[in-house]
Amino acid sequence: MNLTLHIWRQKNRHAEGRFVTYEARGISPDMSFLEMLDVVNEGLILKGEEPIAFDHDCREGICGQCGVVVNGSPHGPRPATTTCQLHMRSFKDGDVLTLEPWRANAFPVIKDLIVDRGAFDRIIATGGFITAPTGNAPDGNAILVPKPAADRSMDAAACIGCGACVAACPNGSAMLFVAAKIAHLGYLPQGQPERDRRALAMVARMDEEGFGACTNHGECEAACPKEIPIEFIARMNRDYLKAALFSPAERSGPSDGA
């Protein structure tokens, strides 16, 4: 198949970017989207041009590193699929695709399609942990976890931190990511001691990083490659509200961990 690609090219953080048009020729429908970009890049290298920079690592859909906005959809048109697991058979011969990086104030473009998602790491650092005693490994069933809680926690833990929720949100909000991280620990008994502090600190950090606010569009859950539902956002709001009302002392030092 042959495709026309309009790709965002930007030399570095400070440079002005622009769209450049490339032709992708002789693409197999069985290639992944990133393999298609590899083919385009090999052509560019042979011509002595700068290859298109895009983020990727495992190419198995589990690391959260890749991510390109394809025709306005983060990770492309297929639901519950990362860019690396998106295959060219999802497109038609002759398609015209516009490839853009995640657009958010908190995710500055480093180069071409690569953005700096350090804001997510800093949010995790403020509350994405539990306090556990060191020493011997505890007995297997010393802490009982109800099955529904374990299931919900695992649903939230499926978040790979790719940032597609921020990219998809019309407001550039990171609420789905933060909500997933808070729910992941908040459903488990091990996550209870820091539950209030975690909600306050992570939400405060999220705001400091310059993400937008949720207006309940639901675009994030539609774009999420791991199908994290927005019920977790409601749960985060509940946790936050409860903590702000009943444990205001926990509010101190929201950005200590970063």
Added chain:
Amino acid sequence: MVGNLTVFKGAVAINAYGAALRKFPAVLWGVRFGLLLSVGLHIWAYLALSVKSWSARPKGYRVTSYKEASLASRTMRWTGPILAAFIIFHLLHLTTGTVHPDFKEGDVYHNLVAGLSVMPVAVFYLVAMACLALHVFHGIWSLFQSLGFSQPRFDSFARRLATLFTIIVVGGFVLIPLAVLAGILKLQ
């Protein structure tokens, strides 16, 4: 809305309802002040939220595609200001009578029917009610989400409540200009 619907019981009923509202000026102004405060806070929240969203994405996408965002959620930013304009017009129209062609103080029935007999005005009322339907539907659903009552995205209690509330309230409001246009409510 229920008070407004007394118009269908005739001029005497709605004029009595109008008079009852004004019976205790202290209560009336108390309620008015409360509403004004709410509108002020609502607009402040709207501005704060908009500024936050815009600064969160200073550079937008060339291509956008929506998957789940509804017409209601995407038009909140526009239905809001339209409703604000409508509320001001509505007050000038039927409360103060400033923009009313033939305003008679205290004769609610006459003012209402005469006012809504003007075609462009009736159309504006209907458009505003369509905006209200979208705004209220997304607003009520959002309320549950923002205050932390988790529920599945679709087919949830909050969504059903939002739909029901919107149909009842907006449906009730819409009946009045429609009835005037259809000639069911006539000048006596």
